[in-house]
Amino acid sequence: MSQVWQIFKREFAAYFATPLAYVFIVIFLFAMGAFTFYIGRFYDNGVADLGVFFSYHPWLYLFLVPAIAMRLWAEESRTGTIELLLTLPVPLWETVVGKFLAAWAFTAVALALTFPIWITVNYLGHPDNGVIVAGYIGSLLMAGGYLAIGSCLSATTNNQVIAFVVTVVVCFLFTISGAPLVLDFFRAWAPQVLIDAVSSFSFITHFSAITAGVLDLRDLIFFLSLIALFLTANVAILDLRKSG
Amino acid sequence: MIEIEGLTKRFGPVTAVADLSLSVGKGEVLGFLGPNGAGKSTTMKMITGYLTPTSGRISICGHDVETDQISAQSQIGYLPEGAPAYGDMTARQFLHFIAGVRGFRGDGANAAVAKVVAKTELAPVLDRPIETLSKGFKRRVGLAQAILHDPPVLIMDEPTDGLDPNQKHSVRALLKAMAPQKAIIVSTHLLEEVEAVCTRAVIIDRGSIVADGKPSELLARSRYHNAVTMTLPAGKAAAAAAKLKLLPNAMTLEQSAPDNGLVQITVFPKAGALLVEDVSTLAVREQWDVKELYAEAGRLDEVFRAITTHDTARARASAA
Numbered sequence: 001m002s003q004v005w006q007i008f009k010r011e012f013a014a015y016f017a018t019p020l021a022y023v024f025i026v027i028f029l030f031a032m033g034a035f036t037f038y039i040g041r042f043y044d045n046g047v048a049d050l051g052v053f054f055s056y057h058p059w060l061y062l063f064l065v066p067a068i069a070m071r072l073w074a075e076e077s078r079t080g081t082i083e084l085l086l087t088l089p090v091p092l093w094e095t096v097v098g099k100f101l102a103a104w105a106f107t108a109v110a111l112a113l114t115f116p117i118w119i120t121v122n123y124l125g126h127p128d129n130g131v132i133v134a135g136y137i138g139s140l141l142m143a144g145g146y147l148a149i150g151s152c153l154s155a156t157t158n159n160q161v162i163a164f165v166v167t168v169v170v171c172f173l174f175t176i177s178g179a180p181l182v183l184d185f186f187r188a189w190a191p192q193v194l195i196d197a198v199s200s201f202s203f204i205t206h207f208s209a210i211t212a213g214v215l216d217l218r219d220l221i222f223f224l225s226l227i228a229l230f231l232t233a234n235v236a237i238l239d240l241r242k243s244g
Numbered sequence: 245m246i247e248i249e250g251l252t253k254r255f256g257p258v259t260a261v262a263d264l265s266l267s268v269g270k271g272e273v274l275g276f277l278g279p280n281g282a283g284k285s286t287t288m289k290m291i292t293g294y295l296t297p298t299s300g301r302i303s304i305c306g307h308d309v310e311t312d313q314i315s316a317q318s319q320i321g322y323l324p325e326g327a328p329a330y331g332d333m334t335a336r337q338f339l340h341f342i343a344g345v346r347g348f349r350g351d352g353a354n355a356a357v358a359k360v361v362a363k364t365e366l367a368p369v370l371d372r373p374i375e376t377l378s379k380g381f382k383r384r385v386g387l388a389q390a391i392l393h394d395p396p397v398l399i400m401d402e403p404t405d406g407l408d409p410n411q412k413h414s415v416r417a418l419l420k421a422m423a424p425q426k427a428i429i430v431s432t433h434l435l436e437e438v439e440a441v442c443t444r445a446v447i448i449d450r451g452s453i454v455a456d457g458k459p460s461e462l463l464a465r466s467r468y469h470n471a472v473t474m475t476l477p478a479g480k481a482a483a484a485a486a487k488l489k490l491l492p493n494a495m496t497l498e499q500s501a502p503d504n505g506l507v508q509i510t511v512f513p514k515a516g517a518l519l520v521e522d523v524s525t526l527a528v529r530e531q532w533d534v535k536e537l538y539a540e541a542g543r544l545d546e547v548f549r550a551i552t553t554h555d556t557a558r559a560r561a562s563a564a
Contacts, residue, residue, distance in 0.1 A: 084322075
């Protein structure tokens with residue numbers, strides 16, 4: 001397990017070694033603000049909670065998280081450092097988990113920097129801070145889900161653009177799988193069990209349950225098992241690449 | 245220390261490495277030679293656990309690379325082709341990362357990094373991002389990460405590729421100094437490197453070993469082995485050639501076109517015979533006005549070509 005920490009440290013520092021981290025954080029915070037205040041009309045609602053703020057997270061993550069995840073493995077393949085990394089005496093899964101946790105910690109930093117909005121609602125009124133904490137936890141879990149998908153897909157290519165585009169598409173399907181657009185497609189022919197299954201994969205369904213203030217174990221398990229699933233697939237893909 | 249048995253790697257229909265067996269012991273520096281695409285890098289990638297063999301076994305200091313990969317990898321220092329490194333890290337950060345992964349902590353890590361920095365003379369660039377370093381320094385960073393944990397087995401894919409003569413010399417000196425305690429495999433295109441550092445040369449072609457021996461043994465396979473080359477004025481060349489042909493130990497003779505009024509004649513000996521004494525005695529007696537006269541040890545590049553191109557030549561012949 002100590003190797004996870006070594007991999008994590010390097011990867012996490014790498015974000016801040018280039019302008020990537022700062023550019024990302026600025027865009028992230030700007031987009032969060034723009035959506036919450038202008039499109040979400042935060043002040044006009046006259047309600048002291050962060051429901052509006054959180055409701056845009058799935059859509060922002062849809063584009064911002066793949067931008068972080070795309071470089072995780074594609075960059076290593078392109079520069080050849082993957083050969084160095086995978087011949088170090090570290091079990092493959094520890095490398096995958098270390099890199100994933102670094103990316104997740106980075107999104108956590110970006111998310112934490114939205115704290116002024118939390119201070120604002122507390123200044124303006126008396127929000128239920130428990131609900132807000134649940135919202136942040138839910139948002140972080142959802143970001144982890146997007147990241148795990150992105151990390152896995154990044155391992156399939158050495159082209160970051162391809163990694164980005166494919167990740168956005170797959171994440172989009174996971175985001176809206178509870179929406180009529182997707183479900184109607186299945187309704188025409190599929191049994192109810194399958195429709196329910198597809199609908200249960202929806203990030204939005206699980207995320208809005210959490211932001212409503214109900215930290216249900218099932219929603220936590222959904223995101224955590226999704227992360228585990230995609231990281232396992234990530235390890236399998238890298239293992240497959242070793243076989244040429 | 246390195247045991248390879250029946251190693252085979254196929255990429256789809258292409259066989260990159262075919263049933264290769266090899267054993268390298270402590271104190272050996274094995275020069276791994278072969279044309280591009282012969283399977284050198286693929287073999288090294290399998291030894292280090294980056295690629296999984298289609299079949300065959302590799303064991304490093306008794307650890308099977310497939311079933312006990314982490315133990316095997318901890319015994320290996322590996323310099324991949326092109327010496328990849330994280331460009332946005334400084335050399336110091338990068339070496340500390342490697343030290344951490346290799347299990348060094350605190351003072352131990354500092355000591356290991358300091359030692360390897362001294363060995364590879366990296367001190368002047370230690371705090372610069374690796375992507376801003378010259379090719380020579382980048383290669384030395386790669387070398388430093390490979391030997392940081394003082395591994396018993398070193399695998400280096402073209403360690404001196406693209407370096408200037410001074411840098412090549414220092415890398416070779418480093419390899420030579422480490423050689424007695426380690427088993428080292430060095431792939432290279434530079435035949436002079438084999439003569440300079442290797443105790444053993446293995447030539448592979450299309451995934452199979454086609455020659456394996458000491459560099460001197462390979463040289464002995466050259467038709468130039470023990471041949472005698474002399475340079476003399478063009479005017480005396482014809483007469484000299486006629487006399488040289490009559491020497492009892494001479495087999496054949498080659499003559500260059502005149503250059504600056506001088507001609508080079510190479511006399512090839514009959515199998516196992518020595519010529520240099522006969523030729524020099526003859527030259528003095530006949531007063532050929534010889535400018536240059538030397539016995540050849542053999543030419544490795546010529547051996548290399550003879551061994552690795554015969555198939556192409558045969559293919560061309562059968563096509564014609």
